[in-house]
Amino acid sequence: MTGFIVLALYVAAFFVAYLAVSALYRAFFARADFTALKTVTFGDESAVRPNRAASVLSVITIFLLWVAFTNSSLPLPQASSPYLGEVTFTYTSTLPDGRADDAEVSVLVYREDISQTVDSEGNPGRIPAAPEVEPGDGFAKNDSVVVPRYGYKVINVLGNDELGRSEDAVITALNGTEVQAGETIKLPEGELGLTDKGTPTFSPSTGNRMQRLYLPAPEVTVERFVELNEDGYRNYTLWQHTWISLQRVLLGFFFGALVGIPLGYAMGLTNWARGWFDPIVEFMRPVPPLALIPLMIIWFGIGEQSKVILLFLAALWIMAIAARAGVSGVAISKVHAAYSLGASKMQVLTKVIIPNSLPEIFTGARVAMGVCWGTVVAAELVAAERGLGMMIMVASKFQLTDIVIVGIILIGIIGFLIDVGIRMLEKWLVPWKGRV
Amino acid sequence: MSTLKIDNISMRFDLPNGGHVQALKDVSLELQSGELMSVLGPSGCGKTTLLNIVAGFLAPTEGKITLNDHKVTGPDAERGMVFQQGALFEWMSVRDNVSFGPRMKGESKSKYMPTVNHLLDVVGLKDFKEKAIYELSGGMQQRVALARCLANDPDVILMDEPLGALDALTREKMQGLVLKLWKETGKTIILITHSVEEALLLGERLLVMAPRPGRIHKEYRLPFADLGVGKDLREVKKHPEFSQRREEILEMIWNMEEEIMGRVEESA
Numbered sequence: 001m002t003g004f005i006v007l008a009l010y011v012a013a014f015f016v017a018y019l020a021v022s023a024l025y026r027a028f029f030a031r032a033d034f035t036a037l038k039t040v041t042f043g044d045e046s047a048v049r050p051n052r053a054a055s056v057l058s059v060i061t062i063f064l065l066w067v068a069f070t071n072s073s074l075p076l077p078q079a080s081s082p083y084l085g086e087v088t089f090t091y092t093s094t095l096p097d098g099r100a101d102d103a104e105v106s107v108l109v110y111r112e113d114i115s116q117t118v119d120s121e122g123n124p125g126r127i128p129a130a131p132e133v134e135p136g137d138g139f140a141k142n143d144s145v146v147v148p149r150y151g152y153k154v155i156n157v158l159g160n161d162e163l164g165r166s167e168d169a170v171i172t173a174l175n176g177t178e179v180q181a182g183e184t185i186k187l188p189e190g191e192l193g194l195t196d197k198g199t200p201t202f203s204p205s206t207g208n209r210m211q212r213l214y215l216p217a218p219e220v221t222v223e224r225f226v227e228l229n230e231d232g233y234r235n236y237t238l239w240q241h242t243w244i245s246l247q248r249v250l251l252g253f254f255f256g257a258l259v260g261i262p263l264g265y266a267m268g269l270t271n272w273a274r275g276w277f278d279p280i281v282e283f284m285r286p287v288p289p290l291a292l293i294p295l296m297i298i299w300f301g302i303g304e305q306s307k308v309i310l311l312f313l314a315a316l317w318i319m320a321i322a323a324r325a326g327v328s329g330v331a332i333s334k335v336h337a338a339y340s341l342g343a344s345k346m347q348v349l350t351k352v353i354i355p356n357s358l359p360e361i362f363t364g365a366r367v368a369m370g371v372c373w374g375t376v377v378a379a380e381l382v383a384a385e386r387g388l389g390m391m392i393m394v395a396s397k398f399q400l401t402d403i404v405i406v407g408i409i410l411i412g413i414i415g416f417l418i419d420v421g422i423r424m425l426e427k428w429l430v431p432w433k434g435r436v
Numbered sequence: 437m438s439t440l441k442i443d444n445i446s447m448r449f450d451l452p453n454g455g456h457v458q459a460l461k462d463v464s465l466e467l468q469s470g471e472l473m474s475v476l477g478p479s480g481c482g483k484t485t486l487l488n489i490v491a492g493f494l495a496p497t498e499g500k501i502t503l504n505d506h507k508v509t510g511p512d513a514e515r516g517m518v519f520q521q522g523a524l525f526e527w528m529s530v531r532d533n534v535s536f537g538p539r540m541k542g543e544s545k546s547k548y549m550p551t552v553n554h555l556l557d558v559v560g561l562k563d564f565k566e567k568a569i570y571e572l573s574g575g576m577q578q579r580v581a582l583a584r585c586l587a588n589d590p591d592v593i594l595m596d597e598p599l600g601a602l603d604a605l606t607r608e609k610m611q612g613l614v615l616k617l618w619k620e621t622g623k624t625i626i627l628i629t630h631s632v633e634e635a636l637l638l639g640e641r642l643l644v645m646a647p648r649p650g651r652i653h654k655e656y657r658l659p660f661a662d663l664g665v666g667k668d669l670r671e672v673k674k675h676p677e678f679s680q681r682r683e684e685i686l687e688m689i690w691n692m693e694e695e696i697m698g699r700v701e702e703s704a
Contacts, residue, residue: 435570
């Protein structure tokens with residue numbers, strides 16, 4: 001239900017922001033460049049430019065939705081809150097002889113994530129004690145219980161009554177309303193009900209916000225990020241987890257490129273090498289690196305070695321195929337021209353074939369880095385002492401969703417930065433790409 | 437003096453389906469130093485194959501090519517090539533492209549730089565030395581290709597439709613440049629083209645080839661190349677003999693094409 005509300009709001013934000021921004025653009029920022037003069041834009045891909053205002057608003061929208069549908073303390077609009085605090089209700093116990101008595105139940109709803117919070121003195125939060133209540137008059141006695149937010153509690157109210165189950169007392173009404181076993185009544189604070197056997201239950205109202213277990217609030221995630229940087233998790237700081245993952249990727253990719261590129265060149269330059277390595281490369285190419293993890297663990301254990309070798313294998317075939325494609329992409333007239341200008345085979349290789357294959361190599365490097373980054377996280381999920389993948393895996397076992405989210409965001413950002421880095425390097429080293 | 441002898445060249449190769457192709461049959465000719473010969477012919481007449489054999493990229497099945505009395509066995513700096521397009525090295529500046537040949541030979545910079553600068557002046561690219569190849573227009577790129585070939589000082593220049601990808605106006609200008617370079621450098625040039633006008637304008641000798649098997653059909657000696665040096669080529673085209681030759685050769689090639697394709701009326 002809440003999911004549909006979020007989706008509807010997101011879709012609404014998309015269109016409302018579009019209308020607002022385009023009105024603003026027309027009013028203030030109308031540009032008269034060539035593309036702006038095109039009347040046919042729907043279907044002309046070259047006329048489609050990313051609207052950066054849309055990008056910013058998109059991120060803001062996600063952030064606002066994140067705040068709105070979690071128990072965030074930020075001063076921003078929020079969805080209806082789950083109930084927190086004390087609530088009382090009455091029950092009516094009726095004996096077989098017709099005698100009836102009312103008693104009050106005090107329910108204290110506490111934060112479900114209390115154990116993950118700390119007070120001003122740094123002490124971890126504790127589940128509060130049930131409120132003290134007077135027993136009251138009559139045979140039915142007042143009760144007091146605690147229930148976590150988003151929780152559910154079966155309250156054995158008859159347990160402390162003078163005349164209870166053994167006297168065949170039956171609960172006939174809750175808050176003065178007659179209730180049969182299995183029925184529920186709604187309160188603003190939550191839902192009262194009777195189990196099939198007639199015991200009262202209470203589940204506090206959940207509102208439309210997600211509990212911390214599913215999605216922690218943004219500021220909680222940020223706090224966790226800071227904490228991970230300072231105190232670390234599982235003996236290593238966040239930076240150390242990140243660096244070890246990155247190091248594995250860089251090492252694996254480096255060796256993969258070191259072996260794969262010459263292999264690809266050999267395959268592109270000689271019949272024998274092409275024939276010899278074709279079966280291996282074509283066989284290994286479709287094998288997802290993740291499928292190799294078990295074998296790598298069997299062969300090389302769970303240490304660094306097995307991970308670097310796994311990433312080496314992930315990068316190797318991609319780089320070999322990229323280098324091979326780079327060689328076959330050389331226009332024969334360039335090679336002929338070089339030979340006619342007196343170049344030796346070695347000179348043709350270094351001055352013509354290698355530079356000409358750089359665009360393909362870079363495309364391969366981007367793919368390989370992406371695959372390596374995905375593979376390292378997966379490999380760490382399976383077995384590791386350090387690394388982002390290990391961090392989110394272990395955190396998930398302890399239901400520390402905020403660490404999982406910090407890890408996922410970091411993995412995404414680093415993957416993106418790697419790609420941007422390679423693209424910048426490519427722009428610098430291969431300025432002619434796409435302009436020939 | 438450098439003499440290029442094409443001595444009874446035949447080229448025949450097998451096809452995977454068991455048949456074979458006779459790409460060239462008994463082609464013989466001799467070019468004296470400083471001659472410019474243009475080669476015309478319908479597609480499939482083996483003119484590019486012939487050029488590739490002379491360049492040393494292909495081996496003939498019979499006959500041999502000799503340049504200055506030694507046999508051609510592979511590509512060499514003595515036989516330069518100018519291709520239609522895309523044979524420049526995009527990762528090098530204009531100057532590095534032009535100086536490629538001398539650099540590959542390990543010549544010192546002080547030795548080749550004056551030649552390179554001079555050639556860039558001659559082809560009109562003085563101000564574009566440091567530019568990247570992709571920043572140049574198609575015509576400018578072909579000027580670079582010409583300069584690059586000349587910088588290597590080859591005995592023979594083989595041009596495979598060097599102006600084929602240029603627009604009509606640029607092409608006319610470049611034809612003048614080719615003539616100028618030919619006269620100034622005195623190089624032996626073989627030029628393959630699809631344009632009858634270009635073949636007439638540039639070729640001191642003009643070779644018309646016929647297909648199936650590729651062979652020499654007819655050879656002309658023409659005055660237009662000498663007439664055109666340093667002049668407006670449009671004037672040359674007004675020469676009565678020019679239009680007469682053009683019609684004659686067009687008809688000749690037209691008939692060959694019809695032999696291959698069948699007459700339009702018949703096939704319709």
